[in-house]
Amino acid sequence: MGRHRTVSDESDLPRGGGRWPGWPSRGVRRPRRPRRRRTGWRRAIPTWRMVSGAFLAFSVVVLGALVAGYVLVEIPEPKSAAAAQGNVYLYADGSQLARVGEVDREKIALDRVPVKVRHAVLAAEDRDFYHDPAVDVTAMVRAGWNMLRGGGRQSGSTITQQYVKNYYLDQRQTVTRKVKELFISVKLGREVSKDDILEGYLNTSYFGRNAYGIQSAAQAYYGKDAADLSLAEGAYLAALLNAPAAYDVRSNPQNAERAVARWEYVLDGMVSEGWLSEERRKGMTFPEPDPVTPGEGLAGxxxxxxEAVNAYLLESGIATEDALADGGFRITTTIEPDRQRMLRDAVDRRLMDRLDEGREVDAWVRAGASSVETESGRVVAMYGGRDYTEQYVNNATRRDYQAASTFKPIVYAAALEHRAETRDGERIGPGTRYEGDSGREVVDRDGEGSGWAPENEGDEDYGTLTVTEAMDKSVNAVFAQMGADVGPDRVRETALALGVPEDTPGLDGARGSISLGTATPSTLDLAEAYATLARHGVHRPARLVDEISRDGEHVPLPDEETRERRVISRAAADGTTAVLRGVVEQGTGTAARSAGRPAAGKTGTAERDRAAWFAGYTPELATVVALFGQDPVSGEQRELYGAAGLERVSGGGFPAEIWGQYTGDALEGEPERDFDLEGGGSVPRISPEGPSEDGDEGRARERGEDANEEDESEEGDEGEESGRDPDADESPGASREPGSSPGPAPETSPAPSAPADEPGGPERPGGGPGPSGPPPGEPRSLPWPGVPEGS
Structure with missing residues (x-):
């Protein structure tokens, strides 16, 4: 009991009764001693009970806030900018072709970063990363105190916190952002492995030179992949993380001393952590980075x-437009840089260097080319134009200019494949004789006159001649009749089998004009088709990609082996090759002999010289070169009369010269191979000399001009006045007087106009008169049966 004890039991009393000395009367408590009241300044000092209570309350509030914050703050979705990547395009040898995207970032897996480089980053930014928690409270307090004292910003963040800031939050220095960073970092540290956090940090950090992520930084500073970085180089990149602009010794030479000091700090940290030996450290020298260079954009x-690679990925189903836009692809193309340079040099030397800026028509000249490796189908070179930033249309893949006489080999291949016969019952072959007179009416397979009578160039008559001779001279009358003997539907079928896409404009098997090249395939389409002939009738799709990955993961490509198939017999393919060898040896394509290799090919010149082609192949390469006339302002097709100061531009001129120089350069050093043709298929050489090394246009034209690549007749400019689209196609051989208006076209499926090789087809309205045509008052030709006149 206490001092104020009460007595309720007499047994507790002293003997004899009474009270204990000093105790109050029974039942009454002893009064407390009054406290001394605090006065003056002492009244402002809290008692220990007040301090203890306040601390306890504060602790409860803080703990509750921490618990609530951890529960309520979720790991957000990553910032779009942090997740964005560019796409990296590489040449076949692994060198960089281009980087495309709003952000120069290429994500890579952590195992593609050398361990020594990872250690350098840890030594620079967070040496206890793998052992300490996600948040370093002591460092944060120290950094905050430093800022309050006016000492400037100081990093108080772990790698985890920096990654959260890079990937999820913005860069603003606010209390709200720091609180979010704290909670997200703690939660991330509990839910995500340290390796995954380090990988994310390396892929999102900024290293300067517009490079985000270690892979892009390695390319920007040392021109190599992160996997190939040395320890010294990796230490320098790690040093950049603290202040990229300040430590770039190339863009800021005055900061070289500071940059080297920071680099040494990183190395010393590695030594102290046991990641680098002192002996090796002493032997290291500062790795000078590469000069700052402009990014590899889309110029040139x-x-x-x-563009061509992206189109291939989309058409092959390898990637979608959304996926390409999101980025992250690393694409190794089939383009070989040496052969690409050779093709560009050939175009420049044989064509571009001869153009005059002061000549209007020269400004209309466009060149396109594609080169395919015959055995593999790999596209090893492609020329789409001089500068993509000035003209976005890819001349190598565009499908809007008629192929003209380059389609005649397809007609002949169809005849051989289907064992077609002339109307006299003779099996068609190289020695089959046809009537080659200009304006001769084509007879259909029923022996009835078709009403279509295409003309040869200059309205020249050739009399009776063999198929080989007709191919050499590109005689329209012969191949128009051969197309009728075979059947336009079979010509179309063969074109599709060889590799011409089904959606190619003008590829209409119901029209006889298909035999004279009214279809408009691209140079790449024709190169694929001619490669099938070189491969003895076995088709393999042309491809532009060797390998592709996304975010470090391999992306499967179509199995080219399973896509390879025989589409025409070897006899048909090799028989066509044998005849096409004659075109190069003694026909319209002799300029191609400058390649110095056994070659087969065909020239072509479209209507009114709007396009000129040479399509040819060796046993190794199939290459197609084309010239197009296009107004650089309106985009309309234009005639190339007078280009480079020449009266005419034909397939046997510039295109064949370009083909010859490129093919010779591209195969230099490789053993010469002849065609392995079934039955021999040899073609006699009648002239041992090819064109001069300079490929003089005039001499080439004397030997190599398409003999029957004819202009259209005079038609005047009435097409536009009549309300027709100046670029609308007309039916082949519409009957009319020269110079008359073709009149409005009916709305039923218009037929494409015939090329220059087929004078029976009218010109595009709006063009001026050509250099040749029928005499005034004579109808140019008759419409093809079944085609509405004027359609």
Whole structure:
């Protein structure tokens, strides 16, 4: 009991009764001693009970806030900018072709970063990363105190916190952002492995030179992949993380001393952590980074290559438009940089260097080319134009200019494949004789007159001649009749089998004009088709990609082996090759002999010289070169009369010269191979000399001009006045007086106009008169049966 004890039991009393000395009367408590009241300044000092209570309350509030914050703050979705990547395009040898995207970032897996480089980053930014928690409270308090004292910003963040800031939050220095960073970092540290956090940090950090992530930084500073970085180089990149602009010794030479000091700090940290020996550390020298260079954008020819590769990925189902836009792809193309340079040089030397800026028509000249490796189908070179930033249309893959006489080999291949016969019952072959007179009416397979009578160039008559001779001279009358003997539907079928896409404009098997090249395939389409002939009738799709990955994961490509198939017999393919060898040896394509290799090919010149082609192949390469006339302002097709100061531009001129120089350069050093043709298929050489090394246009034209690549007749400019689209196609051989208006076209499926090789087809309205045509008052030709006149 206490001092104020009460007595309720007499047994507790002293003997004899009474009270204990000093105790109050029974039942009454002893009064407390009054406290001394605090006065003056002492009244402002809290008691220990007040301090203890306040601390306890504060602790409860803080703990509750921490618990609530951890529960309520979720790991957000990553910032779009932090997740965005560019796409990296590489040449076949692994060198960089282009980087495309709003952000120069290429994500890579952590195992593609050398361990020594990872250690350098840890030594620079967070040496206890793998052992300490996600948040370093002591460092944060120290950094905050430093800022309050005016000492400037100081990093108080772990790698985890920096990654959260890079990937999820913005860069603003606010209390709200720091609180979010704290909670997200703690939660991330509990839910995500340290390796995954380090990988994310390396892929999102900024290293300067517009490079985000270690892979892009390695390319920007040392021109190599992160996997190939040395320890010294990795230590320098790690040093950049603290202040990229300040430590770039190339863009800020005055900071070289500071940059080297920071680099040494990183190395010393590695030594202290046991990641680098002192002996090796002493032997290391500062790795000078590469000079700052402009990014590899889409200027020059790169844009055309990137566009073609993207189109291939989409058409093959390898990637979608959304996926390409999101980025992250690393694409190794089939383009070989040496051969790409050779093709560009050939175009420049044989064509571009001869153009005059002061000549209007020269400004209309466009060149396109594609080169395919015959055995593999790999596209090894492509020329889409001089500068993608000035003209976005890819001349190598465009499908809007008639192929003209380059389609005649397909007609002949169809005849051989289907064992077609002339109307006299003779099996068609190289020695089959046809009537080659200009304006001769084509007879259909029923022996009835078709009403279609295409003309040869200059309205020249050739009399009776063999198929080989007709191919050499590109005689329209012969191949128009051969197309009728075979059947336009079979010609179309063969074109599709060889590799011409089904959606190619003008590829209409119901029209006889298909035999004279009214279809408009691209140079790449024709190169694929001619490669099938070189491969003895076995088709393999042309491809532009060797390998592709996304975010470090391999992306499967179509199995080219399973897509390879025989589409025409070897006899048909080799028989066509044998005849096409004659075109190069003694026909319209002799300029191609400058390649110095056994070659087969065919020239072509479209209507009114709007396009000129040479399509040819060796046993190794199939290459198609084309010239197009296009107004640089309106985009309309234009005639190339007078280009480079020449009266005419034909397939046997510039295109064949370009083909010859490129093919010779591209195969230099490789053993010469002859065609392995079934039955021999040899073609006699009648002239041992090819064109001069300079490929003089005039001499080439004397030997190599398409003999029957004819202009259209005079038609005047009435097409536009009549309300027709100046670029609308007309039916082949519409009957009319020269110079008369073709009149409005009916709305039923218009037929494409015939090329220059087929004078029976009218010109595009709006063009002026050509250099040749029928005499005034004579109808040019008759419409093809079944085609509405004027359609």
């Amino acid at each position: 020819e790169r844009g055309y290559l990137v």
